[in-house]
Amino acid sequence: MTAVAERRAPTRLVDHFEYGLDAPICLTWELTYACNLACVHCLSSSGRRDPRELSTDECKALIDEFERMQIFYVNIGGGEPTVRPDFWELLDYAVEHHVGVKFSTNGFRITKERAERLAATDYVDVQVSLDGATPEVNDPIRGAGTYDAAIRAMDNLRDAGMKDFKLSVVCTRENISQLDEFKKIADDHGAQLRLTRLRPAGRGADVWQDLHPLPHQQRELYDWLVANGEKVLTGDSFFHLSAFGDALPGLNLCGAGRVVCLVDPVGDVYACPFAIHENFLAGSIRDEGFQHVWREAELFKSLREPQTGGACSSCSAYDSCRGGCMAAKFFTGMPLDGPDPECVKGNAEFVTVGDRPAPSQDHSHKGTVRNAPVPVKIGRRPPTTMCDESPVNPGDFVVG
Numbered sequence: 001m002t003a004v005a006e007r008r009a010p011t012r013l014v015d016h017f018e019y020g021l022d023a024p025i026c027l028t029w030e031l032t033y034a035c036n037l038a039c040v041h042c043l044s045s046s047g048r049r050d051p052r053e054l055s056t057d058e059c060k061a062l063i064d065e066f067e068r069m070q071i072f073y074v075n076i077g078g079g080e081p082t083v084r085p086d087f088w089e090l091l092d093y094a095v096e097h098h099v100g101v102k103f104s105t106n107g108f109r110i111t112k113e114r115a116e117r118l119a120a121t122d123y124v125d126v127q128v129s130l131d132g133a134t135p136e137v138n139d140p141i142r143g144a145g146t147y148d149a150a151i152r153a154m155d156n157l158r159d160a161g162m163k164d165f166k167l168s169v170v171c172t173r174e175n176i177s178q179l180d181e182f183k184k185i186a187d188d189h190g191a192q193l194r195l196t197r198l199r200p201a202g203r204g205a206d207v208w209q210d211l212h213p214l215p216h217q218q219r220e221l222y223d224w225l226v227a228n229g230e231k232v233l234t235g236d237s238f239f240h241l242s243a244f245g246d247a248l249p250g251l252n253l254c255g256a257g258r259v260v261c262l263v264d265p266v267g268d269v270y271a272c273p274f275a276i277h278e279n280f281l282a283g284s285i286r287d288e289g290f291q292h293v294w295r296e297a298e299l300f301k302s303l304r305e306p307q308t309g310g311a312c313s314s315c316s317a318y319d320s321c322r323g324g325c326m327a328a329k330f331f332t333g334m335p336l337d338g339p340d341p342e343c344v345k346g347n348a349e350f351v352t353v354g355d356r357p358a359p360s361q362d363h364s365h366k367g368t369v370r371n372a373p374v375p376v377k378i379g380r381r382p383p384t385t386m387c388d389e390s391p392v393n394p395g396d397f398v399v400g
């Protein structure tokens with residue numbers, strides 16, 4: 001795979017990433033906005049199926065295109081991808097066409113039979129979501145009964161002989177103290193722990209102020225990752241924490257539009273899974289085909305240009321932190337060339353915060369959901385100290 005802008009002839013791997021590759025190495029494909037759950041922090045505000053969803057034939061044509069581009073694997077998510085009636089057919093089609101699949105699931109449909117079939121299929125990986133190491137922490141976020149469903153799915157996968165599947169955890173204020181317990185659950189199931197950052201995207205914007213880890217928890221998380229990081233997957237979630245000291249393993253830059261992108265259920269291509277907003281919409285596979293969007297979209301070309309550090313450029317940690325996450329800044333109303341809203345040096349405190357952007361779309365359930373979250377603990381609570389509050393203006397946030 002080569003860098004798109006060969007004229008720059010970068011020599012370091014990170015430079016290849018910075019200038020963009022001719023195919024993404026981290027492609028997320030959200031197959032559907034339909035979901036049987038209504039997690040409070042859902043980054044894609046999923047719930048109801050979009051009637052314009054790609055058809056089975058369109059999905060297969062997209063897989064063909066991935067194969068031609070030598071995209072060796074895709075992360076499939078949603079919504080809950082297994083609620084699509086053709087999900088298993090598409091999974092088989094991808095594998096037959098040399099496109100490996102890692103799919104995320106809440107586990108409700110990972111029965112013993114499905115687990116056995118998955119364990120017998122090469123190039124398929126499963127990522128089970130769980131946001132609390134106990135039902136008391138998990139279910140208020142993900143919904144009643146979701147802890148049991150996720151553990152049952154992991155039991156089924158382990159019993160079927162599936163190795164190294166993933167236990168995926170969004171780190172929140174409620175679960176940072178459970179990191180060792182998550183690791184034990186993963187180890188007990190022969191799974192690998194994957195930690196991701198809570199981003200203020202989708203419904204996550206509504207609860208971010210109440211759920212994002214407090215400053216002392218950011219430090220706790222960093223120290224835990226330093227001690228355990230080799231065995232834990234984090235993607236590009238926590239490079240902003242590298243400002244505490246040594247760089248953490250993983251991608252230490254924002255890969256949006258360079259090595260990362262999202263295809264949504266209707267075929268729209270965004271710069272990153274956490275940036276589903278018209279400002280980060282690069283094009284549509286229905287209009288142009290994926291390859292053309294990836295290589296030619298003006299948005300992606302601009303993201304691959306050298307970026308200035310803006311207000312962060314004088315920071316001693318800039319080389320490892322790079323100003324943090326574009327999506328986190330955007331959805332909290334902070335300037336994209338300024339510090340991350342969770343800047344560990346406290347510099348977000350001095351930034352003027354603008355209006356929080358209105359979401360471009362919302363597929364949340366309108367009616368009652370059987371496994372709805374039980375918000376017994378989520379709500380506005382007085383901070384223990386003023387330093388515990390986010391530097392981002394709390395008045396900008398409304399808890400849904």
Ligand code: SF4
Binds near residue numbers: 236253324326327
């Ligand atoms: S915007 Fe944030 S989540 Fe998206 S690629 Fe950049 S750092 Fe990662």
Ligand code: SF4
Binds near residue numbers: 240316344345348
């Ligand atoms: S000032 Fe910017 S570069 Fe420095 S730690 Fe904060 S977000 Fe990172």
